[in-house]
Amino acid sequence: MYLSKIHIPWHQAKNPYQFHQALWRLFPGQDESTRDFLFRVEQMQKGIGANVLLQSTLQPQSSVQSPSLLAQREYDLNVQNGQHFRFRLRANPIKTIKDSDKGTFEKKGKTYTKTVRVPLLQEEQQQAWLERKLQTFARLETLTMQPEPVLYFRKIKEGRSGKIQTVLFDGILTVTDATLFKQEITQGIGPAKAFGCGLLSIARI
Numbered sequence: 001m002y003l004s005k006i007h008i009p010w011h012q013a014k015n016p017y018q019f020h021q022a023l024w025r026l027f028p029g030q031d032e033s034t035r036d037f038l039f040r041v042e043q044m045q046k047g048i049g050a051n052v053l054l055q056s057t058l059q060p061q062s063s064v065q066s067p068s069l070l071a072q073r074e075y076d077l078n079v080q081n082g083q084h085f086r087f088r089l090r091a092n093p094i095k096t097i098k099d100s101d102k103g104t105f106e107k108k109g110k111t112y113t114k115t116v117r118v119p120l121l122q123e124e125q126q127q128a129w130l131e132r133k134l135q136t137f138a139r140l141e142t143l144t145m146q147p148e149p150v151l152y153f154r155k156i157k158e159g160r161s162g163k164i165q166t167v168l169f170d171g172i173l174t175v176t177d178a179t180l181f182k183q184e185i186t187q188g189i190g191p192a193k194a195f196g197c198g199l200l201s202i203a204r205i
Helices: 016-024 125-136 178-187
Strands: 002-009 037-045 049-056 068-074 086-089 092-099 102-108 110-113 115-119 138-147 153-154 161-162 167-175 201-205
Touching: 002 016, 016 049, 086 125, 092 125, 110 115, 125 167, 178 201
Parallel strands: none
Antiparallel strands: 002 049, 002 068, 037 049, 086 167, 086 201, 092 115, 102 110, 138 167, 153 161
């Protein structure tokens, strides 16, 4: 696995569609349906661009058409049970509820009410969400949370728009299941990965 720091110039970074196109240019020849990278915007400066931390299974390939590759290193997930790490995670804490206004659907002869995702806005709800996500592989020791501005988006192909409420989690955790820990870091935590959520960064204490 690779950790890379990249820079996306402002003319691409300011447009969500061009932003994602820029990321995919780092992996020429790869089908978007096989996404195997996570990212987090570390800094966004109007008129300058975005600095992004990228975690990927494949090694990013910089070119004239792709974003600037500032730094890169191979990332060996050598962790053991009982280890302590500082962590950072930008996530989209949500819950799924039934919504009768959305109607129903049939599955295997049964009728179900459609569901919708709603954001968790209270700090205690957000912390509980994170603890549930970690509980199978790590124990939360300390935590600080920073709510962030609402991110609005529009899915052109689907003809719909929406919004997500992200939270930046920082703290210390203890590994309780090293195997699952590695799997979760590789696949990411929670939804909205296409919008820069889910990358769990760790550093030894």
